[in-house]
Amino acid sequence: MGTRPPQQLVEHAAVPWLLAVALATAGPHAGHLPLWLSLLVGGALLWRAWLWFQGGQLPPRWSLALLVIGAVAGIGWQFHSLLGKDAGVAMLVVFMALKPLEMRSPRDALVIIMLGYFLLLTHYFYSQSIPTGLWLLTAMALLTATLIRLHGGAQPLAAIARYAGLLLLQALPFMLILYLLFPRVAGPLWGLPQDAYAGLSGLSNQMSPGSISNLIQSGAIAFRSQFVGELPEKSELYWRGPVFDAYDGLTWTARPRNAPLPAPVIEAIGSSHAYSSILEAHNQRWLLALDVPTRLPPDSSLAPTLEVLAREPLRVRSRFSFTSTLDYRANRSETSEALQQALTLPPKLNPRTRALADEWKSRPPEKIAEAALAMFRNQQFHYTLRPPLLGPDAMDEFLFVARRGFCEHYASAFVFLMRAAGVPARVVAGYQGGEVNPVDGYLTVRQSDAHAWAEIWLAGKGWVRVDPTAAVAPSRIEQGIVAALPAGEPLPTFVRLDAQWMRQLRNRWEAANNTWNQWVLGYNPQRQREVLARLGLTDPDWRSMSAWLAMLCGVLLLAVMVWTLPKRRPADPVLRAWKAYCMQLDRRGVRRAEWEGPIAFAQRVADARPDLAALTHEAAGCYAELRYGRGGGEQLRLLQQCIHRLPPQGT
């Protein structure tokens, strides 16, 4: 406390704070930066810390300029651009690491703080999970404390931490109000760099051997569904994804259409199920719905092949409501073009399979399908995640030699057989099953539930689902992937969670995440409207929202103002009693001067008003004893009584 020496430079003792800021905001990026960059950043910060410790000179500016140019060139070489998301983050990290090396004035310190805020934002490109959210609060506390330290001079660490915490605590209600009411704009505002959505996982828009067995290695959630009524049987939960009707001998794809096909015709037979799903972003247009959907969410359409397509690729986790019917007739009158496509095979390949199919050609289509399924069931076929590699005649090798495969092998072999036998058929990819989380009742479907099955077209019945995997490994459909695969298959541990407590822990964690996703991450313009409507603000436009926002912020600001109003300690009772006594004497004609001590005053009173001498002497004695001696509550009471014992005025 007291006068502080003037500061032209950043205080020596404040430098570690700024280094901590640099470390806290740039450090967590090490996970997705190239190693050389992480080493450069770590080296620069260590160097600066060493200079601080030694009290050494900062390096000359030209050497830093060279370092920056070198680092930028390295980034350009590594990312092939300086503008993308990853390259931009790398540049920010480099600036953050090198800025402390030329930090001299308080303005440089401010730049570091602002860079820190930017870097905090960039973390959310990579993760917006609950831990990242908590990290946000911690890092904000550090940045705030650093600002306090920069402007408030040396203080005990605890005092700085407490004050930073107080500021953040008071800022939190503002954050909540702004979060709730600030008019949300649906992004993006402009075209995003190409790498913006890299790393989103999910079903691909093509299928080749291995594509689904790779996907099921991941325990990541694909989507979560909440059913309005009863949950259907697990074996009925076929979540339809992309439909593949073109085969080139290795890969199944969806054939691009020249002219739009007519909209599908669905006749629902059974009861319908309403549910809403929170789909993770997968950067594809299809939305995963139960076979087959009858009511679609807005801004989506049903493709001729019955999958639900959104207008734009799904780039953020979003919520959709569907109604599906599990018993249906679909496209009983299919166009000849579609049927023709469902019979097309690449010429010449797989002669043995074609020969087998030729034997079945004379039978009715249902019998052909049954024959194929019987073959899978009765002959030595194995369901495995580790199928052998197949050569150019993949179907021949699979059906007659290897006989080991995963669902994509069975689905594609079945469809090939059907087409070769003259039955229109196609492959459907998607997810099968799911697991109910008892904590919040949501059905959780993971990437490990990815599946592929077949559909054949029968006259009078339309497209009918046939799942050849069910023939080979019925438990896959009834119980899930873990039960279907023999022990020793390379399933990741998170799929095989046997321990009950671990399963419970995961359920709780995922339920918490689901709440977080809906309330924090999924809070988009539409959700905002829903929430505000529930709060009684029906159909708000940005004007009324801004008005509410301003009003609530004003009220909050007032509350904070009152909260932080300078607090005074209650007045000293001894002093109050003495002053009250002196005021009474003042009214009776004797005024105590500010500088006058109690005893001297009592003496003067004795001269001026002999009638009050004894009482004043007692009061002054009490006060002196309380103030300068060892007086206690007894004296205070006496002093207070003196006031009442004074004779009334005018006597």
Next chain:
Amino acid sequence: MRLTECFQRWLFRVARDEQLPIVLSQRRIFIVPTPGGILFAVVLAVMLIGAINYNLSLGHALIFLLAGLGLVAMVHTFHNLFGLRLTPGRVQPTFAGDLAHFPLELENVRRQSRRALEFSFRDQPMVTFDLAAESRATVAIPWATQRRGRVDPGRVTLATRYPLGLLRAWSYPYPPFSCVVYPRPIRTPLPPPSPGAQTDHHHGDSGQEDFAGLRPRQISDPTRHIAWKAVARRSDEQVLLVKQFSGGASDELWLDWSLTPVDRGEEDRLSILAGWILAADEQQARYGLRLPGQQIAPSQGNTHRASCLQALALYGESRPTGGH
């Protein structure tokens, strides 16, 4: 110009404060963002665009938290000044060219400390002060003097950017400060004792040669004249005694305006006189001062020295200088 002055006077209440202590009420505290605060706002805007574009919900949360922090900082910066009590202290005279220090007693009645209070006069160096919770302290606000005379340094700028440096709250208290600035002394040899004086004594020692007795001490007596031995002997009494010396009128030294070089300017001649006063005081001489139109009878001691120097400082002017 006059209009802006009137406006400033109305807005900032720039008038000498009659009521002491000066209490900083909300009416006289102003607050605007600092350049750093404006940068903060721009950074937030850019971050918001980024968060919207990439659909970063947590990014929104971060930005809103920062915005809330900015609002909260406004309240805290304001409260860092609000309710502060200021009482001007006595100003020590200084010589022209030196820094005058205007003491301002600060009283903080609240339970939180008030940090990073910046005090300055207009166009003058700034001093930063940290005030503990529930305490009083005195800050000395510097003012670089240039000319002799009575100085009114004008309003004090009391500003703070604590805690986050994003906003600057300030107030313009105008305590009734006044400081006498002596002429900058120019050292030249003392003039000879005045005509008619007995010159058998070395003039510098005059007045202290012959012990003439003891008398009770007055405040203006230099401490070196206290008769410590006599005081110690007469311990029953509380009075300090000083030695009295027989110094006749013949030993008096007159520092006369007419003795200063005529070819120098008025200010220089006052400076020479100031130099003489200092020299005479150092030599413990009895000296008097003659200026056109006024005369101070010979005497010695700190009070005498101060009144002589003040006469020089205020010579030829009764209006205050400096200030605004």
